[in-house]
Amino acid sequence: MKLPSILFLIQFISFLPSFGQQSSITDARLLVSEFVIENNIPGLSITITKDDSIVWSEGFGYTDVELREPVDPAASKFRIGSVSKTFTAAALGVLMDEDKIDLDQPIQTYVPSFPEKQWDISLRQLAGHLAGIRHYRGDEFLSTKFYPSVAEGLEIFEKDKLLHEPGTKYSYSSYGWNLISVAIENITDEPFLAYMHQQVFEPLDMKNTVPDINSQIIFERTAFYVHSDDGTIRNAPYVDNSYKWAGGGFLSTTEDLAKFGNAFLDTEYLTVETIEEMQAPQQTSDGETTDYGLGWRTYHWNDQEWLGHSGGSVGGTTIFILSEEEDMVVAMVANLSGVNYDNLHFKIADLFTLN
Numbered sequence: 001m002k003l004p005s006i007l008f009l010i011q012f013i014s015f016l017p018s019f020g021q022q023s024s025i026t027d028a029r030l031l032v033s034e035f036v037i038e039n040n041i042p043g044l045s046i047t048i049t050k051d052d053s054i055v056w057s058e059g060f061g062y063t064d065v066e067l068r069e070p071v072d073p074a075a076s077k078f079r080i081g082s083v084s085k086t087f088t089a090a091a092l093g094v095l096m097d098e099d100k101i102d103l104d105q106p107i108q109t110y111v112p113s114f115p116e117k118q119w120d121i122s123l124r125q126l127a128g129h130l131a132g133i134r135h136y137r138g139d140e141f142l143s144t145k146f147y148p149s150v151a152e153g154l155e156i157f158e159k160d161k162l163l164h165e166p167g168t169k170y171s172y173s174s175y176g177w178n179l180i181s182v183a184i185e186n187i188t189d190e191p192f193l194a195y196m197h198q199q200v201f202e203p204l205d206m207k208n209t210v211p212d213i214n215s216q217i218i219f220e221r222t223a224f225y226v227h228s229d230d231g232t233i234r235n236a237p238y239v240d241n242s243y244k245w246a247g248g249g250f251l252s253t254t255e256d257l258a259k260f261g262n263a264f265l266d267t268e269y270l271t272v273e274t275i276e277e278m279q280a281p282q283q284t285s286d287g288e289t290t291d292y293g294l295g296w297r298t299y300h301w302n303d304q305e306w307l308g309h310s311g312g313s314v315g316g317t318t319i320f321i322l323s324e325e326e327d328m329v330v331a332m333v334a335n336l337s338g339v340n341y342d343n344l345h346f347k348i349a350d351l352f353t354l355n
């Protein structure tokens with residue numbers, strides 16, 4: 001009877017975090033707990049993976065303050081904002097691998113209805129914020145209008161002049177990704193949201209990543225909050241994100257974000273060549289790096305490169321980063337507008353890079 005007991009104990013211990021990892025988790029939990037309290041954050045989720053395995057995944061606070069529903073990193077669906085761009089970039093990557101797209105053709109090749117401008121615009125420039133398409137104006141970020149199709153969302157900006165000659169300046173634009181989503185529809189002859197589900201979310205087992213459709217019942221969707229002037233928590237204003245699915249309209253969990261990140265570390269989902277092209281920073285025409293590729297931003301921390309994206313939405317603030325060198329993904333999201341993480345994600349990553 002003693003031998004089986006010893007074997008069971010060995011097997012059980014093998015599934016426990018190492019002593020070093022457990023220490024990292026304890027320190028990281030303290031950092032996040034203090035951050036949540038100090039910044040009066042309703043709910044926050046974080047997931048960290050190393051070597052394609054979850055080493056820490058935990059929720060803090062509530063998805064819904066009134067109902068006291070606790071955050072579950074495997075199920076709680078937050079607004080991820082502009083991390084949606086990185087998801088949409090994956091769809092571009094599929095088309096690149098299938099040789100169905102030329103990123104350097106004028107956009108009218110794929111979206112003939114888009115008005116011609118003074119200069120040609122390419123998909124590469126759109127995906128790298130070099131095209132000169134404008135960003136939000138006025139209260140557009142708080143849009144409450146439902147757009148039945150991605151093509152109809154172009155009406156917001158399609159008649160506006162370009163901000164600059166494409167390629168000459170970096171100018172961040174979520175609307176550029178609206179145009180990319182219409183191109184994806186026209187190339188694939190599939191509705192954009194359906195294509196994203198079929199070619200990105202389903203293959204990567206991202207079962208809890210969905211468009212933030214207000215009229216649908218979406219289980220585990222968080223409530224959304226803002227701070228009032230005195231720092232107290234208030235319900236966020238009603239918005240309809242149908243005007244920007246590709247650039248900022250998806251809901252996800254931190255564990256789904258981690259799955260997505262690991263697909264780019266494993267390089268089994270897309271070819272190495274495509275991933276490298278997507279993640280490599282582009283340059284302006286005068287040779288200045290933008291630290292931004294095709295939906296992927298390059299971050300620099302402690303002489304190390306990280307790749308990923310941040311996301312700010314009405315009632316949501318997200319950070320998603322990965323390191324090939326460390327084989328690590330960090331995903332963190334709160335159900336609150338305008339959270340300043342102050343490099344918390346990098347500080348937490350530092351705790352796990354030593355183990």
